[in-house]
Amino acid sequence: MSARRGRASRRAPVRDHLLRDLDHWQQAVDLRTQWLNHALCTDPADRRNAEDAVTGLYALLGRPRPAFVWVDSPAAAVPSVASQHTVSPHGAQPWESGLASLVSTLRHRIDARIGAVDPDDWPRPPALPDPVAALRSGTGLSPVLDQGVLGALRRGVRQSVANVIRSAIPERFGLAWYGQHEVDWVARHDVHQRIHGRPFDATDGAQWELWATLVRSCGWWWPREDVCVLAERPSAVHTEPAPDDVYGEIRLHAADGPAVVYPDGWGVYSWHGTRVPAWVIEDPTxxxxxxxxxxxxxxxxxxxxxxxxxxxxxxxxxxxxxxxxxxxxxxxxxxxxxxxxxxxxxxxxxxxxxxxxxxxxxxxxxxxxxxxxxxxxxxxxxxxxxxxxxxxxxxxxx
Structure with missing residues (x-):
């Protein structure tokens, strides 16, 4: 074999591997878009599926199906949640902390299975500013997927959208879950199992599907001992691409009204990702x-x-x-x-x-x-x- 043919044969597997990674990256972008659409969905909540998913999570903790209270916005949930907020004797945390442990251990098990890196260990700003260039330079697919799916959705949905909404709620009692805004880790695991062919085991897969159903079905929710309060999804959400959005990040922004509006009229104003009082948008003087x-x-x-x-x-x-x-x-x-x-x-x-x-x-x-x-x-x-x-x-x- 000539030296030229030898070099060509060595390049072929490298080229094929790169093309495969680029194809997988495009698949990940498509999946991320699907999950982002769930996060920004303004359709009325799918109450039946949401209630069934919550009931499934209660069952995993040995609890019966709770009573359900639906409200039209996170702010409207405050009175109902406050009436259910109790601390058990001996200074123990409220019951919902058990649910926090349940989802935390699930995520750690799945992360270990897919070989994912803890996002808290990522450098900031992201070390991979251009996903395609990173893949072409030899960066592995997994870190690109983590930056481009979990990282992008965490920055765009959890940190921009959910945090802006959360900061506007007048009072908060105990733990809350964000429903459609929990999309970051749910999408990450979906992408890894589809692209890397690492399916969950049956038990973890069943629990993951409950959380995924909530992302696809409703807004924020507050599980308590015997009652679960759930909020409708927004009726309007206005976003814009974040600066240097090579990973598809978005942020809340509306120049002529609230950036987020809920069915009861409660809303949040945001100017290029910063929450502002209504006068900044409606009547700046x-x-x-x-x-x-x-x-x-x-x-x-x-x-x-x-x-x-x-x-x-x-x-x-x-x-x-x-x-x-x-x-x-x-x-x-x-x-x-x-x-x-x-x-x-x-x-x-x-x-x-x-x-x-x-x-x-x-x-x-x-x-x-x-x-x-x-x-x-x-x-x-x-x-x-x-x-x-x-x-x-x-x-x-x-």
Whole structure:
């Protein structure tokens, strides 16, 4: 065999393996999309299947079928859940902690079977920013699947959607499960068993299916001793792709109303993934912005108006302007502000992002800087921990 033929024969298995991994990755993307659709579903809950799945979980803990109370939103669940919230004698945790142990041990058993890595051990930000490039460079399929399925759904659904909703609930009692928003780990195990051909054993598979049914059937739910409170799914959910969403991450966002609305009218407002009060979206004014103490809420409200409009309406005084050395196609502008930041007078440095957004534009943003800066370049350097002269020497910033 010639040297050329020998090299070709060695490359063929490598190429075939890569093509197989790329095909599996595309299958995983399709499955992730299916599960994401369940997570964002706005159809009325499938109450029969949801109740049967909960009953199955109660049975695994030796409990009879509970009574079911349905509510139209997580906020509406508070009175019903509060009335059922008890602590048993001797300081033991509420009964629902047994269910937490049940699902935790299930996930650990399945993770061990599929050889999955604990997501808490992942580096942050994700170490694999481009799944296809990672596979082409020799990264194994499993870590790509974990980043692209569990990681993407955890960041997009659990951390963005569920956490934003959770933060808006006025009170919480005991443990709750997120129903359709538990999609991350359920989808991960589904993808691994389908693509790697590692089916669950019968017992684990039956329990996994109960949790999967709840993802496909209902919103949040609160299991208690003899009663289970379940919430309907939202009637509307508005999202957008997250920045650099190579793994399909999404975040809550709506520019003209609530990002999430439930059948009883309760909802949550979100501006590019940040929960905000209704006024930020419905009626942002200079007066409300000036009175707002939360810097993130204030930033979102200004972005909702637009920086140029805010500067004009607020009558900000321009202190100085300069070509941005780190982004020479744009200017740095320094303004006096009409409100205090963290109790102190402050100035606003208006800059343009060095990176291009998904739509081809560059985002304008404002940074609070100490009031003693008169030179925009000195102020820009301060935000990077540099002197003005050091910042002026930058070739490019992001």
């Amino acid at each position: 200079v007066e409300a912005i000036s009175a707002e103490s939360n810097v993130e809420v204030r930033r979102c409200a200004i972005e909702r108006i637009g920086w140029a409009a805010f500067i004009e309406r607020a009558g900000l005084t321009l202190v100085g302007r300069s070509v941005d050395p780190g982004n020479s196609a744009n200017e740095l502008r320094l303004y006096d502000l009409p409100y205090r930041h963290r109790g102190s007078t402050t100035r606003l440095l208006l800059a343009v992002n060095g990176s291009v957004e998904r739509d081809g534009t560059r985002r304008q943003y404002g940074l609070h800087v100490p009031p003693w800066f008169d030179d925009p370049i000195d102020a820009a350097g301060w935000t990077y921990g540099l002197s003005g002269a050091q910042y002026a020497g930058l070739q490019r910033r992001t």
